[in-house]
Amino acid sequence: MAGERPVAFVAERQIPPSPPPVRTGGALGWARDNLFSGIFNSVATLLSLAFVAYILAMVVPWLFLDSVWNASSLQGCREVDDGACLAVINERFMQFVFGFYPDDLRWRPVVAFVLLFVAIWPALFSSAPRKLLIFSALYPLLAYWLIWGGSLWGPVGVVVGPAIGWACVRFLPSLAGGRLDEGIASLAAVGTGILATALWWLFGVTAFEDALSAVLVIGLEPVESARLGGFLLSSIIGVSGIAGSLPIGIVLALGRQSNLILIKAVCVGFIEFIRGVPLITLLFVAWLLLSYFLPPGTEFDLILRVVIMVTAFASAYMAEVIRGGLAGLPRGQYEAADSLGLDYWKSMRLIILPQALKISIPGIVNTFIGLFKDTTLVIIIGLLDPVGLLQPIRADQNWNGIVWELYGFIALFFFIFCFAMSRYSMYLERNLDVGHR
Amino acid sequence: MTDAATERDEARRATTASGTASGESAIEIAGMNKWFGDFHVLRDINLSVFRGERIVVCGPSGSGKSTLIRCINALENHQTGTIFVEGTELSSDLKNIDRIRSEVGMCFQQFNLFPHLSVIENCTLAPIWVRREPKKEAEERARYYLERVKIGDQALKYPGQLSGGQQQRVAIARSLCMQPRIMLFDEPTSALDPEMIKEVLDVMVDLAESGMTMLVVSHEMGFARQVAHRIIFMDEGQIVEQNEPEAFFNNPQSERTRLFLSQILSH
Numbered sequence: 001m002a003g004e005r006p007v008a009f010v011a012e013r014q015i016p017p018s019p020p021p022v023r024t025g026g027a028l029g030w031a032r033d034n035l036f037s038g039i040f041n042s043v044a045t046l047l048s049l050a051f052v053a054y055i056l057a058m059v060v061p062w063l064f065l066d067s068v069w070n071a072s073s074l075q076g077c078r079e080v081d082d083g084a085c086l087a088v089i090n091e092r093f094m095q096f097v098f099g100f101y102p103d104d105l106r107w108r109p110v111v112a113f114v115l116l117f118v119a120i121w122p123a124l125f126s127s128a129p130r131k132l133l134i135f136s137a138l139y140p141l142l143a144y145w146l147i148w149g150g151s152l153w154g155p156v157g158v159v160v161g162p163a164i165g166w167a168c169v170r171f172l173p174s175l176a177g178g179r180l181d182e183g184i185a186s187l188a189a190v191g192t193g194i195l196a197t198a199l200w201w202l203f204g205v206t207a208f209e210d211a212l213s214a215v216l217v218i219g220l221e222p223v224e225s226a227r228l229g230g231f232l233l234s235s236i237i238g239v240s241g242i243a244g245s246l247p248i249g250i251v252l253a254l255g256r257q258s259n260l261i262l263i264k265a266v267c268v269g270f271i272e273f274i275r276g277v278p279l280i281t282l283l284f285v286a287w288l289l290l291s292y293f294l295p296p297g298t299e300f301d302l303i304l305r306v307v308i309m310v311t312a313f314a315s316a317y318m319a320e321v322i323r324g325g326l327a328g329l330p331r332g333q334y335e336a337a338d339s340l341g342l343d344y345w346k347s348m349r350l351i352i353l354p355q356a357l358k359i360s361i362p363g364i365v366n367t368f369i370g371l372f373k374d375t376t377l378v379i380i381i382g383l384l385d386p387v388g389l390l391q392p393i394r395a396d397q398n399w400n401g402i403v404w405e406l407y408g409f410i411a412l413f414f415f416i417f418c419f420a421m422s423r424y425s426m427y428l429e430r431n432l433d434v435g436h437r
Numbered sequence: 438m439t440d441a442a443t444e445r446d447e448a449r450r451a452t453t454a455s456g457t458a459s460g461e462s463a464i465e466i467a468g469m470n471k472w473f474g475d476f477h478v479l480r481d482i483n484l485s486v487f488r489g490e491r492i493v494v495c496g497p498s499g500s501g502k503s504t505l506i507r508c509i510n511a512l513e514n515h516q517t518g519t520i521f522v523e524g525t526e527l528s529s530d531l532k533n534i535d536r537i538r539s540e541v542g543m544c545f546q547q548f549n550l551f552p553h554l555s556v557i558e559n560c561t562l563a564p565i566w567v568r569r570e571p572k573k574e575a576e577e578r579a580r581y582y583l584e585r586v587k588i589g590d591q592a593l594k595y596p597g598q599l600s601g602g603q604q605q606r607v608a609i610a611r612s613l614c615m616q617p618r619i620m621l622f623d624e625p626t627s628a629l630d631p632e633m634i635k636e637v638l639d640v641m642v643d644l645a646e647s648g649m650t651m652l653v654v655s656h657e658m659g660f661a662r663q664v665a666h667r668i669i670f671m672d673e674g675q676i677v678e679q680n681e682p683e684a685f686f687n688n689p690q691s692e693r694t695r696l697f698l699s700q701i702l703s704h
Contacts, residue, residue, distance in 0.1 A: 335512050336549035340563035340615060341539035343531075350562060354553050434553065434595040 073398035099229015112146040149220035153212040157205035168193035229384035238372040244311035249318025274316035287381040325360035365425035469518030493661040496671035542612030546624040550596035557592040582610040602633025622653040
């Protein structure tokens with residue numbers, strides 16, 4: 001038999017499954033595999049460890065052991081110890097957070113900030129009750145009212161606008177009562193609704209506010225935009241920009257793919273123009289030039305102008321990110337949706353966008369993070385975001401010469417927010433990952 | 438011809454006859470031409486499909502057979518000629534297109550299931566959003582059709598977790614949930630492993646026996662022999678030959694058909 005190789009073979013039994021081999025040696029084995037597998041890796045590991053140890057040896061004593069929390073000036077800090085002079089953070093903390101917001105009204109932005117989490121909860125986690133989305137939709141006005149104050153009737157008047165529009169869309173077609181073609185009637189109703197809403201916002205809101213204020217005054221003490229600053233300002237611009245740029249970006253991306261030449265041209269023009277201009281230029285336009293284009297005497301809040309520009313800027317980038325996602329979908333998905341009889345909006349909403357947005361998550365979050373950090377550019381046009389607040393603090397005689405502590409503190413703030421966004425996006429990607437294609 | 442085969446043939450003709458007897462054709466294509474740019478992809482297509490009729494379209498790749506059936510639910514637009522589906526003309530009128538699409542189901546070579554939705558959601562999506570059916574009703578019907586394509590136990594899985602054959606069966610069930618009067622199949626088994634082809638064909642045979650009007654682009658000649666009333670052979674954008682299966686396979690008339698058959702039947 002030896003040396004003879006039979007060609008025919010029949011398996012005599014099913015080989016039962018067995019567990020995989022155990023990795024050798026627990027932690028030690030892991031270290032050998034990952035850190036010391038070869039001369040080059042061992043050297044690299046040791047050098048990295050040395051570098052980390054060196055940095056920690058510098059930072060830990062400076063930041064924790066020798067740092068000073070209570071002093072009234074840099075000299076005061078130095079008299080106590082030679083570590084980080086965190087007393088400056090301690091003293092100016094409220095200013096960093098609120099800017100020059102009146103002391104006794106600070107609870108209002110805090111409430112708005114806490115409610116922000118309630119508002120974004122249903123948008124971020126599918127486990128949240130769906131009814132909360134109504135609150136999310138109303139939140140921007142609520143936050144505006146809390147932060148800027150003024151009569152409650154203003155924000156209520158703004159909400160009335162879409163309600164009028166909805167009523168037009170809902171009831172006008174039945175008024176037409178079959179005299180018009182169904183499609184034309186609903187189109188006309190939508191048009192009327194949009195027009196009515198716009199007219200109401202332009203002319204009705206002020207009258208509404210005045211009329212109701214005459215009857216009943218409900219309001220908060222108004223706070224001027226110039227008093228907003230610090231992280232409050234960064235958050236307002238950042239959150240509004242993020243919340244606005246995603247939907248606008250989606251619309252622009254879809255518009256760019258449209259077969260309707262006019263819509264496509266408008267979208268491409270907007271995207272290419274906004275992307276081709278530095279954000280700082282747009283901020284200058286918002287600050288100085290915009291008022292030339294508006295009717296004389298128009299009061300148009302600077303922060304609102306900045307929010308609009310930042311949102312437009314991020315939307316252009318967002319549109320291109322989402323276009324990438326749309327292009328990444330196989331043609332068959334569009335065809336399958338078409339062949340089932342789904343119309344354009346339904347197939348976009350139910351089939352195409354859920355998948356395209358999922359593919360685009362890393363790019364979308366990238367844009368969000370970029371936008372949030374770009375809010376520090378408003379210092380150029382004189383708004384006092386955290387970086388803007390550094391100038392007066394460093395010019396203060398008491399704190400003259402302080403650098404690391406202040407910039408480090410601001411960096412930490414931005415890092416926490418950006419890192420949170422990054423982690424959330426990874427959670428979302430994992431969560432949406434159902435099987436592989 | 439064996440007795441059994443004769444019987445089957447007669448039964449088949451009877452079905453055709455009854456389909457014809459209803460007087461109306463399901464699909465009526467007349468003088469239809471289509472170009473991709475300068476390329477004349479469909480040339481003077483004339484075709485009537487009776488209710489309940491089952492047609493297999495075959496031909497070499499690039500002959501326009503997929504394009505032909507994709508014109509029937511307006512996934513492709515034809516440039517000249519007319520297409521009537523269940524009495525509605527396919528024109529640029531979006532309303533007509535939507536109406537026709539909800540009458541005509543389609544299965545693709547690549548299945549094209551929606552990967553972000555579970556199997557049952559794939560099946561209930563169109564009934565709920567296009568037909569505005571209550572969710573419960575749509576789900577009941579989805580379960581019925583999933584059961585019928587023998588995949589009821591996978592309803593809560595996602596397409597990515599299923600084999601190719603299972604995915605194609607889900608795709609068939611998804612189309613059936615819209616209760617179409619006509620089913621189009623665009624090479625439904627071409628992307629499948631040999632072992633899975635049979636499970637899909639079995640489902641299609643079952644569907645054929647229920648009297649569904651079917652247009653199938655396929656090279657499964659066994660299937661064609663078994664269920665088709667008529668076989669259409671296309672080459673270079675035109676219908677070269679059409680006939681009943683027996684006559685088509687045993688006595689092809691055109692040289693081109695003979696060559697094609699000799700090549701696909703030779704191994």
